[in-house]
Amino acid sequence: MSMLETTRTIRTLDEGLTRRERVVLAELTEDVTLEEIATRLFVTRNTVKSQVRSVYRKIGVSTRAEAVAWAEAHGIR
Known part of the structure; x- marks a missing residue:
């Protein structure tokens, strides 16, 4: 993944999911x-x-x- 793609992924993640949604997604990985x-x-x-x-x-x-696969691919755990 290029730096630009990484930046877009992080931006999308930050803008798309609320803090609580990120917490719930991390919990789903367990x-x-x-x-x-x-x-x-x-x-x-x-x-x-x-x-x-x-x-x-x-x-x-x-x-x-x-969702778990997506979370792991995007460094959420």
Whole structure:
């Protein structure tokens, strides 16, 4: 990846995902349930589900495995 592509990726990531969405995405990379993520973040499971849907839409994926692969490719963990 060129420096320009890296800069665009970082800019897209910074502009596209909220801080909380980045936290939720990082949590998805671990082997935990949405309920466990909700407990860790002191929110409801439905809040996490909503944030996960938003992350999926923003990064253009439709499964947790795809989101995890995207996160790892973009240095989120």
